[in-house]
Amino acid sequence: MKLTMEDISLMNALERVTGVSAKDCIAQENVVSFLVNSRDVGKAIGKGAVNVKLLEDKLKKKIEIVGYKENPEDVVCDALEVKIKGASKKEGRLFISLDGTEKRKALSNIGRVKRLREFMKRNFGLEMILS
Numbered sequence: 271m272k273l274t275m276e277d278i279s280l281m282n283a284l285e286r287v288t289g290v291s292a293k294d295c296i297a298q299e300n301v302v303s304f305l306v307n308s309r310d311v312g313k314a315i316g317k318g319a320v321n322v323k324l325l326e327d328k329l330k331k332k333i334e335i336v337g338y339k340e341n342p343e344d345v346v347c348d349a350l351e352v353k354i355k356g357a358s359k360k361e362g363r364l365f366i367s368l369d370g371t372e373k374r375k376a377l378s379n380i381g382r383v384k385r386l387r388e389f390m391k392r393n394f395g396l397e398m399i400l401s
Contacts, residue, residue, distance in 0.1 A: 280304075283329065288321045290314040293338050294393055296385045301332045303385045305393065308337035308348070334382065342394045349386050350376040364396040376400060 273281075273295070281292040284304050290313050294305040302325075306314050314335045315322050322333045336349045343357040346366055352375055356367040368376060376383060383400070390398040 280329070283325065284314065287325050287328070288314045288316065294389060296388050297331070298381065298385060300330075301334060301381060301385070302329060303334040303336055303382075303389070305336050305338050305389055308339050308344075311335055311337040334385070336386070336389065338393070342390060342396055342398075345389070346386065346398065349389075350379075350382065352376050359396065362396060364390060364394070364398045366398065366400050368400060373400065 276297060277295045280297060280302055281295045281304070284290060284292050284295075284306075290306050290310045292304040292306050296303045304314065313321075316324075322335065325333045336345065339345050339348070342359075342364055343354060343366065346352075346357075346364075347354050352368055352372040354366055355369055355372070358365045377400070387398045390396045
């Protein structure tokens with residue numbers, strides 16, 4: 271995984287504001303997504319989302335916090351806020367099965383799906399496919 275200088279400076283900003291170290295960071299247009307250990311998500315967000323709001327004001331971008339877990343299916347479930355019907359890994363691909371309602375919910379924020387696909391590729395070496 272290669273991080274740019276911009277990614278590193280964004281991750282440093284998160285750590286300065288929250289005291290939480292990010293595992294990864296993806297900046298796209300006006301959104302920055304940070305991947306942090308799942309146990310640190312609450313601390314990164316802050317009480318009443320104070321840390322997120324402070325970072326948004328400082329960086330002039332929308333902030334997303336994604337919790338990292340050892341199991342990539344759990345990361346997908348938490349990040350997209352959906353219930354997974356089934357998941358399987360095959361030849362470097364992670365197939366996530368969702369029912370119709372959950373799939374609509376997941377795809378309603380296509381930007382988040384794209385950032386999550388990038389996290390999966392960079393941190394698990396898997397191409398995420400929703401079905």
